[in-house]
Amino acid sequence: GAVVSQHPSRVICKSGTSVKIECRSLDFQATTMFWYRQFPKKSLMLMATSNEGSKATYEQGVEKDKFLINHASLTLSTLTVTSAHPEDSSFYICSARVRGDYTFGSGTRLTVV
Amino acid sequence: QKEVEQDPGPLSVPEGAIVSLNCTYSNSAFQYFMWYRQYSRKGPELLMYTYSSGNKEDGRFTAQVDKSSKYISLFIRDSQPSDSATYLCAMSYTRGGGTSYGKLTFGQGTILTVHP
Numbered sequence: 001g002a003v004v005s006q007h008p009s010r011v012i013c014k015s016g017t018s019v020k021i022e023c024r025s026l027d028f029q030a031t032t033m034f035w036y037r038q039f040p041k042k043s044l045m046l047m048a049t050s051n052e053g054s055k056a057t058y059e060q061g062v063e064k065d066k067f068l069i070n071h072a073s074l075t076l077s078t079l080t081v082t083s084a085h086p087e088d089s090s091f092y093i094c095s096a097r098v099r100g101d102y103t104f105g106s107g108t109r110l111t112v113v
Numbered sequence: 114q115k116e117v118e119q120d121p122g123p124l125s126v127p128e129g130a131i132v133s134l135n136c137t138y139s140n141s142a143f144q145y146f147m148w149y150r151q152y153s154r155k156g157p158e159l160l161m162y163t164y165s166s167g168n169k170e171d172g173r174f175t176a177q178v179d180k181s182s183k184y185i186s187l188f189i190r191d192s193q194p195s196d197s198a199t200y201l202c203a204m205s206y207t208r209g210g211g212t213s214y215g216k217l218t219f220g221q222g223t224i225l226t227v228h229p
Contacts, residue, residue: 034217043219043221043222046216046218103159106155106156
C-alpha cells in the first residue's frame with residue numbers, strides 16, 4: 001500500500017530556531033499533501049494544503065510566514081516552523097491523497113524549549 | 114457549533130464487548146465518511162470509508178451512515194485489547210479530486226480502551 005514517510009519522529013529545539021519536517025511519498029506521486037496539527041487528546045486541525053509546484057493554501061488563522069510549506073517535487077513536501085516558540089509545541093502530521101484515500105505519515109512530535 | 118461532533122470518551126470496555134462509536138455532523142454537503150484508528154503518537158490509519166446511507170461491514174467492523182439524521186457510527190464486534198486506540202471520524206465533500214473540497218474534517222476522536 002501507499003506509504004508516507006515522515007521525519008523526524010521527534011524533535012526538541014530551542015525557542016527562536018527553525019525546524020524542518022519532511023514527508024516523502026515512497027511508492028507513489030503525491031500532487032497534494034495536507035499538513036495537520038494535533039494537540040493532546042484533540043482532533044487533527046488542518047493547517048494547509050500544498051500542491052506540487054504551486055503555493056500552499058493555508059487555513060484561516062494559520063500564519064503562512066511562520067509555517068512555511070514547500071512542495072517542490074511529487075514525492076517530497078516539507079513544513080518549516082520558523083522562529084519556534086513553546087506554544088508551537090505539538091504533534092504535526094502530513095497526509096497525502098492516493099486514489100481518493102488519504103494516507104498519513106507517522107507524525108512529528110515537536111517540543112520547543 | 115462544530116461541523117463534526119464526536120464524544121471524546123474515554124470509553125473502557127471488557128474484551129469481547131461490542132463497541133459503538135458515533136459522530137454527528139451539521140453540514141449536509143458532506144458526502145464521504147471515514148473512520149480512522151490512531152495509536153498513541155502515530156498517524157491515523159484508515160479503517161473504513163463509505164459514501165451512502167446504510168451499513169458497510171469489514172470483518173469485525175461495521176460502519177453505518179444515516180444521512181437524514183446526519184449521524185454516523187462505527188461498531189466493533191468482539192473487541193480486543195489491540196483495538197485500544199483513538200478512533201476518529203472524518204468526512205469530506207468529495208472523495209479525492211484536485212480541489213480543497215476533498216479535504217477532511219475530523220471529529221475530536223474517541224479514546225477506547227479494551228481491557229482483558
